[in-house]
């Protein structure tokens with residue numbers, strides 16, 4: 001018998017605009033996230049991929065309730081995240097965490113590693129003796145030994161610092177982590193080590209990840225599901241295998257073509273999309289101006305179509 005359990009995280013019709021200009025005559029907004037919906041199952045890694053400025057970090061921050069959406073709903077363990085308050089909100093904070101792109105700026109340079117990893121435990125009122133045990137466990141689980149605890153961030157390599165950031169993110173035993181480009185600032189060989197570490201943590205500790213990257217290559221190495229973002233909108237989402245081997249949206253197809261097949265970590269640069277000379281259309285498909293196959297109908301907004309495990313934003317698919 002098939003049992004259906006609800007997803008760990010469910011994002012429904014999320015939209016967020018930023019105020020970019022304001023004077024006494026008018027306010028101007030920029031729509032950073034537009035009607036985004038997807039689920040993350042328990043013990044699953046979902047890859048969120050898109051070029052710079054496409055709204056990836058904004059989505060990560062929205063899910064963790066670090067910023068407020070204009071529209072939409074977020075559920076974590078069936079609880080409405082946006083209405084969490086007091087004790088329940090604190091519990092949500094304990095059960096979720098984030099790893100940032102650049103460990104040089106995300107770790108406080110004046111604190112020793114011990115204090116950096118201990119801090120979340122202090123915030124959540126763990127007794128001192130218990131904290132020490134948990135800090136040591138977290139640093140070991142992140143692949144470093146105890147001697148690092150007595151050092152400062154400046155005494156560590158980039159990869160080691162990112163391991164410390166991961167130790168800090170797992171020290172409270174979270175169920176869900178947003179990993180926002182955690183490997184982008186690292187050398188290729190170190191990137192692979194961090195990807196392996198994240199994969200191991202997912203398996204051993206049942207952590208679900210939203211793994212954010214501009215690099216479909218990297219996302220493909222560890223995601224079970226992939227969400228492809230362009231200008232704040234989902235172009236395509238579905239099982240990773242289907243997205244990688246049978247991309248349906250023209251944008252995803254271009255991203256896949258730009259990955260050199262011979263080496264899994266030579267970057268498929270998302271910024272090298274061929275520029276198509278076409279005026280953007282208001283209220284049409286957001287990919288219209290850069291789409292190699294656009295037709296007249298694409299001057300109107302497409303609806304999402306379901307094709308197998310995939311859901312695609314394109315008039316010309318299906």
Ligand SMILES: Nc1ncnc2c1ncn2[C@@H]1O[C@H](COP(=O)(O)OP(=O)(O)OP(=O)(O)O)[C@@H](O)[C@H]1O
Nearest residue numbers: 018019020032051052053054055056057058059214
């Ligand atoms: N606080 C803010 N105020 C105004 N605009 C913002 C703010 N934060 C982000 N933006 C804009 O929203 C858009 C999406 O930003 P976001 O940081 O989510 O993109 P991203 O996909 O994470 O990009 P990157 O790959 O460069 O990190 C960008 O155009 C950005 O300039």
Ligand SMILES: [Mg+2]
Nearest residue numbers: 056057058180
């Ligand atoms: Mg970002």
